[in-house]
Amino acid sequence: MSSRQRGSALLTTSRRALLERRIRWIVAATIAYNIVEAVIALTAGRIASSTALVAFGLDSVVEVLSAAAVAWQFASPEPHHRERTAMRLIAFSFFGLAAFVAVDAVRTLIGAAQPDHSPVGIALAAVSLVVMPLLSWYERRTGHELGSASAVADSKQTLMCSFLSAVLLVGLLLNGALGWSWADPVAALVIAGFALREGAEAWRGDACHAREHDSPTP
Template identity: 65%
Template sequence: MPRRRRRGLLLMAALPPPAAPAGARRAVLVRRVRLLVAATIAYNTVEAGVALAAGAAASSTALIGFGLDSLIEVSSAAAVAWQFSARTAEARRARERRALRVIAVSFFALAAYVTVEAVRAPAGAGGADTSVPGIVLAAASVAVMPFLSLAQRRAGRELGSATAVADSRQTLLCTYLSAALLVGLLANALLGWSWADPAAALVIAALAVKEGREAWRGDSCCAPAGIALAARPAAEDSCGCGPDRACR
């Protein structure tokens, strides 16, 4: 091994592990995550109801897929709430992997359903109708979701919680989905492009597969700002990440 590289490894080994949040700070972060989860559940419940109703009325595969994604986000937020309802950090870590798997499987199921419906849509009797409620909903989500995601991600990284960070990524995904949905609905309404709705649905499916894979692997947890929930060796934190925060 080259001397310079060996010296660098020795220096890294000598560095103390990143300090976990103090008890009072951790309690504040846990309460913050719970409040953000509650806000996410409330917003996405309304979002799902409006999207599914508007999608059924307009025969819009993209809107229905968006509504189903909102239901998955509710289940994801509920999984985070379940994890953080545990009384100890050890119990929260034990629940974390199961919660991530639930989130991942939900994403894969959504992608499969939306893909099938998007492929079948062009062979149907006609394209999707214009949906004003869907356009308003998509625009509102583009405006709201980035702020919720950023707040969730900061709190989750500081806690070192892969589940909280995965949920924040789902919330951010909702922004991308909302933008794709908005473009598709506007193109259909203003330009008469009937193919824009199934195209937007396929974008939603592709993003869902990507996020499902990352949640399954637990990639969401590895982040430069991540801090362990409990003391671990310097070579690995509570998320299984090394000193460079690369997932192992």
Template identity: 60%
Template sequence: MQRDALIGFGLDSVIEVLSAVAVAWQFTHRDPERWEKPTVRAIGIAFFALAAYVIVDALLTLAGVQEVEHSPLGIGIATVSLLVMPALAWLEFRTGRELGSRSVVADAKQLLLCMCLSGTVLVGLLLNSLFGWMWADSVAALVVAGLAIREGVEAWRGDVESPLEVLEALGERESLDEH
């Protein structure tokens, strides 16, 4: 993984922490619902910032300005992230629904995007390491950037429904089938 991709991966983590801080800040106020819209919009801005960085980084790599290197450490970090992020996102989404908080649900979507970024980084690193396909990580990153932009627009509008609802609905259906 090129040095800049590692920085991008770290930047995603920083944005994730800032998103969580925004949600925590919202709940420090007497009337957290009053601060819901600005908090969700701040999370939307975080999606846009992540997309911008990922697009620039991917385009620089595809243009040959940056070189891609093999990174066993990057593969390990991306793998751990893929294992941990889905559980954290599910817990946060569930908490957000129980609280009726769109900002907490939006932050859970940020975790899902982080998971997608981890997956694309992992696939790109593996394709580069195994087959020498240096372009694979950049192409996958551009797909993630598109998702980040879509999620940013949805957060900005206040539409923060989560893809995890599909999983939850399946679980409820299975539960009903068992009875």
């Protein structure tokens, strides 16, 4: 191997190490933000009997689990060996969220509880609508450069949180301003639908990864 080829290989290795380190930092920031977000959303949701806020808080918990799965993957010297497990954890976390939120939303729609106005929830949704797209874009870009399916899947989950922030904000505003109590559980059902779709995509990504891993090299 020539000195130029060795330099190119060294640069590639150095770049990969930099990208993996960046992923770890992004994941740490995502976990920290989502822990705060989950505590505020779940507390405010229980106080206001808001299914949408509780669903949003649970989504934050799922995002923490998803980011933790990616952090666990990249804590290994060979993170690609943990890719499939990380993808399955992300998929199952989405499915669990969708099931729980759907049941709770239906209970609210049939009159089990009437959500109250929540200024704290509105403020939280507005802040998340700004923060989460930035984190998602940075992780997705890094994940594509690194060729990591789990990092890209986790970035999609973070981006989903920004969509859910918008859905939550609309639901809370309609409930607070117009007294449309049905808007809150409907917003929660939209969140459940998003979670189900993202879980299916993560599962398909795991299947694709498994086929690539199991296929014989030519």
